[in-house]
Amino acid sequence: MITAELFAELNSILPSERIIEEKNNHPLGNSGLVKVIPKTEEEIAAILQFANEHGKKVFVEGSGTKRGFGGLIESADILLSLSNYTGIVEHVVGDMTLTVKAGTKFKELQEYLAQYNQKISLDPFCPTSATMGGIVASNDSGPKRLGYGSSRDVVIGLRIVYPDGKVIRSGGRVVKNVAGYDMNKLFIGSMGTLGVISEVTVKLRPLPKYESLILLSFPEGQMDEIRRFATKLLDSTMEPVTLELLSPTLSEKLMGRNCNTVAIGLEDVETSVRYQEKFIQSIQPDHTELKILAGQDAQAFWNQFYSLTPISPTDSSTSTQTSLKIGVINMDVTTVIKESHLLSDTHNLKVEAHGGLGHGLCQINLKGAKEDIVSAIQQIRESVTKLGGYTVVKHLPFALRQEIDTWGQKPTHFFLLDGIKSKVDPKRVLNPKRFVGGI
Amino acid sequence: MAVKGIKSNDRHILNLANIVGDARSIIYHKEDLIAYDCDGFTLHKHLPKAVVFPKNTEEVAALVKYCAEHQLPFLARGAGTGLSGGAIPLNGEVIISLMRMKKLLSVDFENRRAVVQPGFVNLKLTNSISDKGYYYAPDPSSQYCCTIGGNVAENAGGAHCLKYGVTTNHILGLEVVLPNGDIVEIGANGIPDEPGYDLLGLLTGSEGTLGIVTKITVRILKNPEAKKTVLAYFDNVEDGSQAVSDIISAGIVPAALEMMDKTAIEGVEAAAFPVGHPKDIEAVLLIEVDGIADGLDEQINQILGVCRKRNVREVRAAKDEAERGRWWANRKTGFGAMGAISPDYLVQDGVIPRSRLPEVLSRINKISEESGLRIANIFHAGDGNLHPLVLFDARIPGQSEKALEAGSACLQVCADVGGTITGEHGVGIEKREEMRFVFTDEEIIAQTDIRSVFNPDNLLNAGKLFPMPGRCVEIKKEIKERSS
Numbered sequence: 001m002i003t004a005e006l007f008a009e010l011n012s013i014l015p016s017e018r019i020i021e022e023k024n025n026h027p028l029g030n031s032g033l034v035k036v037i038p039k040t041e042e043e044i045a046a047i048l049q050f051a052n053e054h055g056k057k058v059f060v061e062g063s064g065t066k067r068g069f070g071g072l073i074e075s076a077d078i079l080l081s082l083s084n085y086t087g088i089v090e091h092v093v094g095d096m097t098l099t100v101k102a103g104t105k106f107k108e109l110q111e112y113l114a115q116y117n118q119k120i121s122l123d124p125f126c127p128t129s130a131t132m133g134g135i136v137a138s139n140d141s142g143p144k145r146l147g148y149g150s151s152r153d154v155v156i157g158l159r160i161v162y163p164d165g166k167v168i169r170s171g172g173r174v175v176k177n178v179a180g181y182d183m184n185k186l187f188i189g190s191m192g193t194l195g196v197i198s199e200v201t202v203k204l205r206p207l208p209k210y211e212s213l214i215l216l217s218f219p220e221g222q223m224d225e226i227r228r229f230a231t232k233l234l235d236s237t238m239e240p241v242t243l244e245l246l247s248p249t250l251s252e253k254l255m256g257r258n259c260n261t262v263a264i265g266l267e268d269v270e271t272s273v274r275y276q277e278k279f280i281q282s283i284q285p286d287h288t289e290l291k292i293l294a295g296q297d298a299q300a301f302w303n304q305f306y307s308l309t310p311i312s313p314t315d316s317s318t319s320t321q322t323s324l325k326i327g328v329i330n331m332d333v334t335t336v337i338k339e340s341h342l343l344s345d346t347h348n349l350k351v352e353a354h355g356g357l358g359h360g361l362c363q364i365n366l367k368g369a370k371e372d373i374v375s376a377i378q379q380i381r382e383s384v385t386k387l388g389g390y391t392v393v394k395h396l397p398f399a400l401r402q403e404i405d406t407w408g409q410k411p412t413h414f415f416l417l418d419g420i421k422s423k424v425d426p427k428r429v430l431n432p433k434r435f436v437g438g439i
Numbered sequence: 440m441a442v443k444g445i446k447s448n449d450r451h452i453l454n455l456a457n458i459v460g461d462a463r464s465i466i467y468h469k470e471d472l473i474a475y476d477c478d479g480f481t482l483h484k485h486l487p488k489a490v491v492f493p494k495n496t497e498e499v500a501a502l503v504k505y506c507a508e509h510q511l512p513f514l515a516r517g518a519g520t521g522l523s524g525g526a527i528p529l530n531g532e533v534i535i536s537l538m539r540m541k542k543l544l545s546v547d548f549e550n551r552r553a554v555v556q557p558g559f560v561n562l563k564l565t566n567s568i569s570d571k572g573y574y575y576a577p578d579p580s581s582q583y584c585c586t587i588g589g590n591v592a593e594n595a596g597g598a599h600c601l602k603y604g605v606t607t608n609h610i611l612g613l614e615v616v617l618p619n620g621d622i623v624e625i626g627a628n629g630i631p632d633e634p635g636y637d638l639l640g641l642l643t644g645s646e647g648t649l650g651i652v653t654k655i656t657v658r659i660l661k662n663p664e665a666k667k668t669v670l671a672y673f674d675n676v677e678d679g680s681q682a683v684s685d686i687i688s689a690g691i692v693p694a695a696l697e698m699m700d701k702t703a704i705e706g707v708e709a710a711a712f713p714v715g716h717p718k719d720i721e722a723v724l725l726i727e728v729d730g731i732a733d734g735l736d737e738q739i740n741q742i743l744g745v746c747r748k749r750n751v752r753e754v755r756a757a758k759d760e761a762e763r764g765r766w767w768a769n770r771k772t773g774f775g776a777m778g779a780i781s782p783d784y785l786v787q788d789g790v791i792p793r794s795r796l797p798e799v800l801s802r803i804n805k806i807s808e809e810s811g812l813r814i815a816n817i818f819h820a821g822d823g824n825l826h827p828l829v830l831f832d833a834r835i836p837g838q839s840e841k842a843l844e845a846g847s848a849c850l851q852v853c854a855d856v857g858g859t860i861t862g863e864h865g866v867g868i869e870k871r872e873e874m875r876f877v878f879t880d881e882e883i884i885a886q887t888d889i890r891s892v893f894n895p896d897n898l899l900n901a902g903k904l905f906p907m908p909g910r911c912v913e914i915k916k917e918i919k920e921r922s923s
Binding site: 150360 | 548550572596600604605607608623624627628629630632633634635636638639640641643644661662663664687688691692730731732734737738792793819823824857862863864865866874877878882885886889890891905
């Protein structure tokens with residue numbers, strides 16, 4: 001129960017209708033005794049300053065799509081929600097830059113920008129709900145990272161409310177900037193453990209004039225053939241924006257074909273896209289099936305794809321759900337997808353997996369009994385470690401996060417990470433125990 | 440055991456020589472040290488204590504450990520092409536030169552990455568992989584001699600970063616010797632998004648103040664299928680600037696979009712690589728698009744259309760690779776070319792929002808008029824990165840100081856319109872006071888706090904990157920004395 005004292009203190013910052021007592025802890029954890037909903041940066045700063053001075057712990061959330069992503073404490077004193085800190089601060093059409101408040105939802109931004117033939121060149125999961133601040137703080141990216149990079153390539157400036165309430169700007173509003181340390185990078189992917197990102201400035205790209213998606217399906221057991229094909233395509237002068245390998249189950253769900261499929265996205269002027277389609281048809285391996293989706297059909301495919309990531313603890317049948325982010329050397333993606341597919345038999349799990357053959361990042365979504373999930377994560381983590389890669393658990397109910405470390409082994413340079421945290425947040429106010437090594 | 444051939448009574452020199460093992464791997468006589476008293480920023484000079492040339496990571500670590508234990512200030516140096524004074528031994532540092540760690544360690548074409556030592560020259564990487572159709576994207580103008588280690592320190596850019604990004608977008612892994620001599624490996628396998636704070640991103644562009652990079656994994660790219668390059672001459676700068684904005688607004692992402700003004704054109708035409716730009720032109724644009732050949736004509740036609748709409752006097756595409764090469768040589772040697780029309784010049788490196796270009800250029804003009812110094816403008820117009828070149832004669836009393844003031848005033852203009860003080864050259868010594876144009880004291884402290892995590896005693900490259908309270912006037916006076 002929230003004490004009268006805590007309520008009174010918060011009430012001196014915010015009106016009572018934006019201070020909500022949280023009666024139950026969420027099964028994904030990362031809850032708060034009280035949820036506060038600031039509408040201004042001053043309010044965010046005042047809340048943090050209060051927490052910092054009074055030894056309170058604060059969790060931060062946007063719309064909650066990453067609530068199952070890390071965190072070893074079930075509930076903090078305060079859950080700071082940025083869901084009402086929304087809107088566009090500045091869009092300079094000619095400069096192709098955009099500054100937004102952190103709680104703004106990604107899809108709303110893309111729809112707004114489309115009127116100007118512009119876009120943020122990121123393709124995060126759950127774009128309908130995910131907020132700009134959350135995407136940046138968790139460094140979420142999708143298959144198009146191959147063509148356009150990730151938050152670290154797109155974000156040019158941030159406003160960050162530090163744990164003591166001061167506001168620090170990093171970067172700026174220009175697309176090229178080496179004044180001082182590149183502090184943007186510290187906060188991208190830091191899981192809110194260093195400061196509350198209040199504003200994000202990104203550089204924009206023009207919307208592609210034309211796009212298509214080639215879906216190339218391979219017969220079972222042809223991973224070597226897939227690897228040869230991907231190597232050949234990457235060694236050509238074609239410019240695919242995705243080269244995503246889909247597991248048979250995912251391929252079945254998205255396009256009705258139960259076999260490994262490579263999704264090759266092409267975005268450029270139409271003549272260029274057509275030319276690349278022809279090239280890919282010319283190197284199409286024997287016994288594969290090729291299908292081309294153009295324009296809106298390609299977009300529809302991707303929209304469905306981005307919505308598949310789990311955000312609730314269980315699916316409708318009460319199976320536990322998890323999602324893993326795996327990083328390996330590019331072509332080892334074939335091994336990861338192959339091994340994850342085997343989990344459906346060995347662990348009796350529903351497995352949907354995909355990975356970028358041009359950038360090495362995979363996502364594996366699993367559904368099934370708790371104990372099978374725990375064992376499967378351990379198994380896959382072990383084999384990924386042998387490949388020199390890492391496994392991060394992007395989504396898992398709170399109870400299971402006590403058994404499985406979200407981040408895996410601490411890196412040898414952990415003392416630097418811990419040193420940075422201690423410097424920026426000495427009282428460990430913000431998202432305590434949410435990140436690597438219990439930071 | 441003493442190293443043969445070392446004649447010094449200084450125990451530190453003897454001990455440092457011991458670490459690198461032979462007399463040819465250390466410089467300590469004053470007359471030899473003079474070559475290391477500055478880098479590409481020549482308005483400030485200071486002698487180092489010694490220059491050592493380690494051959495491998497272990498030697499670097501041992502040197503650093505020795506310096507740390509004996510509280511000797513030290514810094515790392517590559518080819519010394521930096522333009523902001525990042526490698527100048529302000530405090531009589533031991534310079535750890537990485538020029539003997541210059542190997543290409545491995546190339547993995549299938550996974551598109553290469554591993555190099557820090558002293559490996561930027562252009563050599565592209566040259567080493569071009570036969571297979573690959574290249575390394577960051578292309579600073581000094582790429583024929585600058586090192587990739589130095590590029591990492593400065594987060595170097597180049598003409599083609601408009602489309603392909605700067606150094607930080609191409610770094611996948613670093614081996615670093617920390618200021619206490621510990622060796623850490625970040626992104627060991629070159630896999631993106633390694634769990635933890637993004638130290639790769641933080642270290643890149645930290646101007647050698649957080650650690651010494653001893654091994655670098657970089658991304659390599661496949662050459663684009665085709666490139667097309669266009670020159671456009673304008674009778675007024677306003678039209679040229681508008682054309683830049685229009686090209687970007689048309690949804691084109693050029694690989695490069697460069698601009699030079701009349702004074703700059705005079706310089707490049709008087710120097711080693713003239714290409715016959717008309718003398719009476721106010722602005723020239725060099726525009727390059729690359730990608731799938733079938734898609735380029737459409738983009739080129741759009742660009743030609745935009746230029747005509749903006750009253751271009753003449754616009755043409757390069758007829759072959761040789762002509763394209765000449766145009767780029769003319770542009771890339773632009774800074775040095777100012778030597779042909781002025782005894783001295785000072786390069787600045789501001790960045791502005793693209794749309795403010797005409798306004799900023801007219802304000803820079805005004806600064807030129809008020810200071811009585813000519814200012815040539817060469818810039819990466821596509822990303823708003825200006826290089827005003829202040830022309831002066833250091834032999835004339837007061838001119839060096841005036842040039843510094845004019846340069847600083849240009850940066851103030853950039854900051855005023857929402858831009859920044861450096862886009863690719865770094866802060867170094869040169870712009871540390873100007874950091875205040877863009878950051879508050881609190882924001883600067885937030886950065887020095889991070890430095891203290893890596894470099895708590897501030898022995899590594901001290902006095903760089905951040906302003907020193909109350910020292911502005913003093914430094915400018917010192918610079919004036921040294922350069923006059």
